[in-house]
Amino acid sequence: MEKMQCKCGHVNPPGTILCESCGRSLTEEEQNKKLADMRYEGTARRSQTYNKSIIDKIWNFFSSVKVGVSIIVLLLIAAAIGTILPQAQYVNVPVRNDATIKAYYADVYGEIGKIYHFLGFHDLYSSAWFIILVGMLAISLIVASLDRFVPLYRSLKNQRVLRHPSFMNKQRIYAEGPAPEDSMQKAEEKLKALKYKVTLDKNGLLAEKGRFSRWGPYVNHIGLIIFLFGVMLRMMPGFYVDETLWIREGETRAIPDAPGYFLENKNFTMETYTGEGEDAKFEEAIDRVGSVAKNYQTDIVLYQTPEESLPGATDEIEEVKEHAIRVNQPLKFDGYAVYQMDFRQNELRAMTFDLTNKETEESLGSLTIDLVNPEKSYDLGNDTRVDLLGYYPDFSGFENGEPQTETPIPNNPGFLVRMFTPETPDGEVSFIVIQNTIEPLGENQYKLTFQNAETRDVSGLTIRKDSTLPILGLGGLIFMIGVAQGMYFNHRRFWIQRQEDGGLVLAGHTNKNWYGLKKDLDQVSEFASLPPYIDQQEEIEKQEKLKKEQKLEGDELS
Amino acid sequence: MAEDKKAKKTNRKRNRAIMRLAILSLLVLAIGYTIYNSVTADDVEVLKVGDKAPDFALEDMEGNRHKLSDYKGEGVFLNFWGTWCEPCVKEMPAMDRQYKEYEEQGVHILAVNIAQSDFEVQSFADRFDLSFPIAIDRSKSVMTAYNIRPLPTTVLVNPEGDIQRIVTGEMSEQDIKGFMEEIKPQ
Numbered sequence: 192m193e194k195m196q197c198k199c200g201h202v203n204p205p206g207t208i209l210c211e212s213c214g215r216s217l218t219e220e221e222q223n224k225k226l227a228d229m230r231y232e233g234t235a236r237r238s239q240t241y242n243k244s245i246i247d248k249i250w251n252f253f254s255s256v257k258v259g260v261s262i263i264v265l266l267l268i269a270a271a272i273g274t275i276l277p278q279a280q281y282v283n284v285p286v287r288n289d290a291t292i293k294a295y296y297a298d299v300y301g302e303i304g305k306i307y308h309f310l311g312f313h314d315l316y317s318s319a320w321f322i323i324l325v326g327m328l329a330i331s332l333i334v335a336s337l338d339r340f341v342p343l344y345r346s347l348k349n350q351r352v353l354r355h356p357s358f359m360n361k362q363r364i365y366a367e368g369p370a371p372e373d374s375m376q377k378a379e380e381k382l383k384a385l386k387y388k389v390t391l392d393k394n395g396l397l398a399e400k401g402r403f404s405r406w407g408p409y410v411n412h413i414g415l416i417i418f419l420f421g422v423m424l425r426m427m428p429g430f431y432v433d434e435t436l437w438i439r440e441g442e443t444r445a446i447p448d449a450p451g452y453f454l455e456n457k458n459f460t461m462e463t464y465t466g467e468g469e470d471a472k473f474e475e476a477i478d479r480v481g482s483v484a485k486n487y488q489t490d491i492v493l494y495q496t497p498e499e500s501l502p503g504a505t506d507e508i509e510e511v512k513e514h515a516i517r518v519n520q521p522l523k524f525d526g527y528a529v530y531q532m533d534f535r536q537n538e539l540r541a542m543t544f545d546l547t548n549k550e551t552e553e554s555l556g557s558l559t560i561d562l563v564n565p566e567k568s569y570d571l572g573n574d575t576r577v578d579l580l581g582y583y584p585d586f587s588g589f590e591n592g593e594p595q596t597e598t599p600i601p602n603n604p605g606f607l608v609r610m611f612t613p614e615t616p617d618g619e620v621s622f623i624v625i626q627n628t629i630e631p632l633g634e635n636q637y638k639l640t641f642q643n644a645e646t647r648d649v650s651g652l653t654i655r656k657d658s659t660l661p662i663l664g665l666g667g668l669i670f671m672i673g674v675a676q677g678m679y680f681n682h683r684r685f686w687i688q689r690q691e692d693g694g695l696v697l698a699g700h701t702n703k704n705w706y707g708l709k710k711d712l713d714q715v716s717e718f719a720s721l722p723p724y725i726d727q728q729e730e731i732e733k734q735e736k737l738k739k740e741q742k743l744e745g746d747e748l749s
Numbered sequence: 750m751a752e753d754k755k756a757k758k759t760n761r762k763r764n765r766a767i768m769r770l771a772i773l774s775l776l777v778l779a780i781g782y783t784i785y786n787s788v789t790a791d792d793v794e795v796l797k798v799g800d801k802a803p804d805f806a807l808e809d810m811e812g813n814r815h816k817l818s819d820y821k822g823e824g825v826f827l828n829f830w831g832t833w834c835e836p837c838v839k840e841m842p843a844m845d846r847q848y849k850e851y852e853e854q855g856v857h858i859l860a861v862n863i864a865q866s867d868f869e870v871q872s873f874a875d876r877f878d879l880s881f882p883i884a885i886d887r888s889k890s891v892m893t894a895y896n897i898r899p900l901p902t903t904v905l906v907n908p909e910g911d912i913q914r915i916v917t918g919e920m921s922e923q924d925i926k927g928f929m930e931e932i933k934p935q
Contacts, residue, residue: 250769317787326780333772423779426786445890453888501816502894503807505887565868582869585833596833599865 199355204342209233212351214358226727227361229700232350234342253327253334262328269324273315276300276307280314329419336412347402352392354686356696361727362686364699364708368722375689377719382685385711396687405702407677414670421662432527432656439538440647441563443494443505446654449527453494453508459534459648462486487531489516489650493524516652526656533651539601540647544623544639546571546610555612557642562601574613577639581607586624594622610637683708685715695722796895798914802827802906803894807861807884810871815859815882818910824856824932825906826925829897831863832873836919837901841877843922847929848881855908855934861886863900908934 195203201212208221208228216222227233236254252258276296284291296304296313311318359365379389379396387398425431434447436454443455462485464473473483494508514522521528541561545554556571562584570576586605587597594605603625609618619635621628628638683701690696701708705726712724796803802825806816817825828844830837841860848858858881862870865885874883886892895904899917905928907913913932920928 244766246766246769246773249773319784319788322784322787323780326776326783329779330773330776333776337772423783426783428786443888445888445893447893450894453890501804501806502890503805503884503886505890564866567868567871579868581872582866584869595835599831599833599863 204235206235207233208235209358210355211346211349214351214354216357216361222357225361225731226363227358229362229702231339231343232346234346237338237342250334253331254338256335259328259331259335262324262331266321266324266328269312269315269321273312276304276313278313278315282313325419325422329416332412332415336409340406340409343405347405350397352390352397352686353395353688354698359686359688359696359698362698362700363705363726363728364697364712364724365727366695366697366716366722366724368694370695370722371720374695374719374721375687378687378715378721381715381718385714387683387685387711394689396685398685398687400683401680402682404676404680404682407673407675407680409673410676411670411673414666414668414673416666417669418663418666421659421666424659424662425657430658432654434654435532436529436652436654437535437649438489438652439649440540443508445502446527446529448656449525449654451496451500452511452524452527453496453505454529454652455492455494456650457490457492457513459536459650460486460488460490461534461536461648462488487518487534489531489652490514491516491522491529493522521655526658528655530653530655531650532653535649535651537646538649539604539644541645542604543642543644545642546575546577546612546637547640549636549638554640555637558639559645560606562604574611574616576611578609578611578618579606580609580620581605583607606639608639610635610639612637681707683711685712687721697721697724699724796904796912796915798912800912802904802910802912805891805894807859807886807891809859809882809884810867810874811882813882815884817906820857820906821910822855822908823934824908824913824929826856826858826929826932827895827904827906828858828860829863829892829895829900829902829904830860831900832865832869834900838873840901840920840925841879843920843925845877845879845881847922847925850926851929851933856929856932858882859884861891863892863897864889903928905932907932 194205195207195217197203197210197213197215197217199210199213199215201210203211203217207217209215209232210217211234214227214233216224216227221228221233279292282292282295284295292313293308296308298304300307307313311320315321360367375396379391379398382389382398385400387400390397390399432448436444436447438444438454438456440456440459443453446452446454463482464470464477464485466474466477470485476483490513492513493511495511496504496508500507511524516522516529516531518531521530523529539562541559541563543557543559545557547554555573555575558569558571558577560566560569560579560582562582565579565582568576568578581594583594583596583605584601584603585596585598586603587595589595594607596605605622605624607620607622609620611618615636619630619637620632621630621635621638623629623639623641625641681701681704684699686698688696699708699712705728709726715721716724802817804816804818806814808814817827826844826848828837830841832838844858844860848856852858860879860881860883862883862885864887867885870883870885873879895902901917901919903916903920904912905914905916914928916924916928
């Protein structure tokens with residue numbers, strides 16, 4: 192494409208619609224229009240001007256608003272499809288891995304589920320193609336904004352006061368006619384009073400207000416880009432933490448993904464409403480559903496290892512603070528937040544037995560086995576003691592005569608014990624599980640009788656950290672500033688020229704809110720006795736309407 | 750004059766191409782990196798072969814302190830286990846035999862139990878008559894630092910202090926011997 196020289200002598204970049212200098216229409220199409228196309232001030236969008244190398248072609252592709260809108264539509268459709276079947280993170284599988292999740296979709300949703308999983312809809316936001324699509328949107332935002340902002344900025348910065356009559360009479364607001372000698376000065380005075388910036392050149396005047404409103408869309412796009420950048424950071428290690436920690440009362444545990452920090456669970460409480468006194472208002476609900484939770488709370492102590500301390504050396508940890516974690520009242524430290532999310536109640540903690548004579552049922556004393564830290568031997572005095580030979584917290588059966596444990600959690604504790612009494616100084620071996628006693632080496636005289644058990648609760652906590660929130664917030668704020676800038680402010684302009692015959696020509700333009708522009712102009716016209724203006728757009732619409740009506744009438748007649 | 754203009758024009762064109770290429774490639778890189786991160790998100794914190802083995806200090810059942818960095822120049826066979834884990838139990842006697850063979854050649858075994866009680870660990874060691882040091886990771890902090898998921902997991906640390914190999918699942922005696930050779934100081 193060639194550069195375009197206007198009749199006024201100015202050389203415009205290829206693709207320009209309205210001469211940058213005088214405002215004449217440069218294309219035939221534009222010349223035939225009744226109103227000038229004022230988008231981007233009639234400048235050439237840079238993308239349209241060159242189309243040479245492959246880079247230019249890619250650039251031009253992303254510069255297109257049509258492409259940008261298409262990407263947004265595709266994203267919306269994808270997001271909508273992503274809501275049809277549940278996302279992988281909400282799928283309930285016993286063992287969570289890629290294979291089981293894949294199988295879940297195939298089993299539960301059949302062929303559709305398979306395709307859904309294959310295309311990555313089950314984990315949409317992590318799908319490569321979805322990320323690529325969002326990335327393309329970011330490229331489109333940046334490229335399209337640059338291509339439009341740069342020429343627009345240049346054009347508005349260098350705008351001339353004097354415009355060609357063909358530019359003036361193609362503006363929507365237009366007036367021409369005789370006016371008193373002093374009307375130019377008076378118009379200037381009034382426009383200044385209305386906070387317009389007025390520039391004079393020879394016989395002409397340009398009044399301008401609110402130009403910054405034109406930057407609104409670009410500010411808005413900067414906000415979006417920052418927002419997308421924040422979302423991108425979220426996927427980087429260290430910026431976003433979302434971990435689960437199950438911690439039993441009395442335990443001290445390293446906090447996952449928070450190196451050097453430890454939590455001790457002092458106590459877990461679950462309270463329900465009693466339905467009496469102040470809680471009377473819950474009575475009905477309690478009758479209906481049984482119980483209504485009032486509070487879930489974990490009393491914790493936060494510890495930190497001193498600097499240069501190593502993992503494993505827990506004896507060096509120092510207390511940072513005590514805190515009660517409640518629902519919506521997390522523990523906060525160093526950018527992390529620890530929330531109360533879940534609980535399990537009544538896990539076995541300790542068991543108490545009586546050593547009794549099977550015949551007489553006489554007790555020789557009792558012992559309490561701490562299931563978290565069992566002892567080797569329990570002395571009951573009087574030459575009576577119980578030795579613990581084996582402890583199997585989650586007894587699952589025998590293998591080659593050896594008791595097995597399924598997990599390290601005391602769900603079904605089994606004890607292999609040797610009992611010594613004055614009557615049985617050599618000891619009797621017994622294997623005890625809940626509600627069952629096995630005597631592997633023959634009939635015993637004594638047995639351990641279960642008395643009672645102590646339990647403890649397990650608290651399910653979630654550890655969260657999101658360092659990208661300030662970035663997302665900033666992006667959102669800039670986005671909103673851009674919106675306000677473009678929506679609530681208008682770029683209003685008037686061009687007035689004194690013609691050789693003494694008459695005045697006036698044109699007005701705004702990017703939105705023509706009503707406001709007219710109100711301004713009414714005041715100026717009255718004060719400076721300007722010729723009456725017309726709204727050419729309305730004129731055109733009126734005429735079209737008239738034509739239509741006439742046509743209708745004609746149709747009816749015939 | 751005309752040549753001047755032409756030179757200017759080609760200059761401008763080149764600048765434009767460079768500018769556009771720079772912006773586009775920067776954005777494509779950002780997208781690529783994001784995808785890389787999302788694909789590797791689940792195991793991004795897991796240690797990889799060649800990484801520096803995170804230092805730690807644990808006390809064994811005899812009360813001796815074992816600090817990983819103290820074994821620099823020697824190989825360390827780091828075995829994470831629990832008494833409830835069957836394959837862990839099965840490989841322990843083989844580990845013990847190989848330990849006796851390789852200890853003098855500068856390969857140490859440290860078996861790290863995951864937060865069980867002294868009684869359970871001690872009676873387990875007694876039952877198999879294990880001679881290598883066993884330590885209990887009471888707060889699971891070493892487990893967290895090494896991001897150990899399945900048991901058993903064995904991390905082989907070479908004399909330079911780097912991770913030579915990570916083995917998940919049961920090992921045969923032959924495997925153990927081979928791994929010991931790998932981390933034996935020269």
